[in-house]
Amino acid sequence: MLNPIDTDAVIRDGRVAGAFPGEIHESVAWWVAACFVVVCRARQMAVAHDSHPATDEFYQRFCQGAINAEHFGCQVSNLGTADEVQLLHAMKELGGVPGALLTTTDGGGRQTVTIRLYDAACRPVTEDTCLARLREMIASDRVPIPVNGQAKGRITERRDLVETL
Structure with a gap:
């Protein structure tokens, strides 16, 4: 794995989080x-994010990883900037789909993604x-890769789902 992380430290307590840069990186x-x-x-x-500048590259890479996961052809509904309430509402509106919220906080002289x-x-x-x-x-470097170009999903702009709240 290029640029490994301490998975036990970063993936815990119901979330993926770490100091950026340092504990976590965009990949x-x-x-x-x-x-x-x-x-x-x-x-x-x-998928939604806060409006923090550090979150942007993580968000873009998250969406790309989701649409390139093996043969699933996952369709990502890009909600843009939204909070948890808006994300959960959109997930229900889309028929009960999984979701992700990416955020960055500043504190103590460091950023946590x-x-x-x-x-x-x-x-x-x-x-x-x-x-x-x-x-x-x-941790075992078994991150799924795309099977082929036909299996790739796509990203659809769905900001309309959060603008109504």
């Missing part, structure tokens, strides 16, 4: 998304529901 978002799609067998998901994952029932993922398996896949 982690790609890895997490691809593994999440495979673990959840997701054909569609909703966090990726929160939600199952199709709008519940945060836990160790038992997929986080442990996701961590194991990344």
Whole structure:
């Protein structure tokens, strides 16, 4: 694995989080998304972010990882800037799909990037529901790659789902 991370430190407590730069880097978002799609067998998901400048590259890579996960052809609904309430609402509106919220906080002279994952029932993922398996896949360098170009998903702009709230 190029540029490995301490998966036990970064993928824990129901989220993926770490100091940036340092504990976490942008490629982690790609890895997490691809593994999440495979673990959840997701054909569609909703993804949102805060408006923090550091979040942008993580967000872009997350979306790319999701649409390139093996043969799933995952359709990513790009919600743009949204909070958790808006994300969960959009997930329900899309028919009960998994989702992710990417955020960055500043504090103590450092930035912390966090990726929160939600199952199709709008519940945060836990160790038992997929986080442990996701961590194991990344730690053992079994991040899923696309089978071929025809299996690739796509990203659809769906800001309309959060503008109504």
